[in-house]
Amino acid sequence: GAVVSQHPSRVICKSGTSVKIECRSLDFQATTMFWYRQFPKKSLMLMATSNEGSKATYEQGVEKDKFLINHASLTLSTLTVTSAHPEDSSFYICSANKRGGGYEQYFGPGTRLTVT
Amino acid sequence: GESVGLHLPTLSVQEGDNSIINCAYSNSASDYFIWYKQESGKGPQFIIDIRSNMDKRQGQRVTVLLNKTVKHLSLQIAATQPGDSAVYFCAENRYTDKLIFGTGTRLQVFP
Numbered sequence: 001g002a003v004v005s006q007h008p009s010r011v012i013c014k015s016g017t018s019v020k021i022e023c024r025s026l027d028f029q030a031t032t033m034f035w036y037r038q039f040p041k042k043s044l045m046l047m048a049t050s051n052e053g054s055k056a057t058y059e060q061g062v063e064k065d066k067f068l069i070n071h072a073s074l075t076l077s078t079l080t081v082t083s084a085h086p087e088d089s090s091f092y093i094c095s096a097n098k099r100g101g102g103y104e105q106y107f108g109p110g111t112r113l114t115v116t
Numbered sequence: 117g118e119s120v121g122l123h124l125p126t127l128s129v130q131e132g133d134n135s136i137i138n139c140a141y142s143n144s145a146s147d148y149f150i151w152y153k154q155e156s157g158k159g160p161q162f163i164i165d166i167r168s169n170m171d172k173r174q175g176q177r178v179t180v181l182l183n184k185t186v187k188h189l190s191l192q193i194a195a196t197q198p199g200d201s202a203v204y205f206c207a208e209n210r211y212t213d214k215l216i217f218g219t220g221t222r223l224q225v226f227p
Contacts, residue, residue: 107159
């Protein structure tokens with residue numbers, strides 16, 4: 001168990017448009033979901049932490065109006081990149097904690113965003 | 117500042133040999149550590165974890181060693197296989213939900 005999916009896996013959008021990325025825990029309820037950004041050959045950078053039904057907590061330097069996070073249920077969180085620009089092109093990865101499962105995070109397969 | 121880092125950015129090993137990937141952390145308050153494997157274009161995959169009240173934990177072909185005295189974590193992979201080629205990250209937890217990731221080590225396995 002503990003499968004996390006992301007959709008879409010790849011997306012190309014034009015500069016100025018908005019893109020929504022979904023993160024779902026398929027076989028468990030997630031206490032908390034996390035959104036990371038990863039540049040090529042770099043480590044994962046935590047963007048925000050979200051709990052179901054409450055506002056996301058953003059890391060320092062991450063614009064909350066730029067990266068909108070909605071955590072509608074215990075199995076779904078969405079990240080919307082608003083007014084995307086080429087510098088937003090990156091690999092976005094979500095993860096989730098199991099409810100009652102401690103601190104281990106289960107990661108999704110990632111979404112490659114390219115803004116042209 | 118506080119960080120989790122790795123000594124070797126790239127490690128090349130011959131198939132069948134053992135691999136050792138190292139990680140240094142700076143916060144003695146960290147109580148939980150995880151090793152993840154990430155293949156190109158994919159999300160991180162859990163390998164093994166260890167709590168601060170242990171100094172060694174073994175899994176299938178993998179062993180994690182924790183030395184709290186020198187704040188050092190290592191991942192040992194026995195009989196390394198081509199499928200082990202990936203980037204390996206250590207991550208630490210400090211009494212919160214958040215994980216702090218190290219910079220990563222690329223493991224290359226050659227025949």
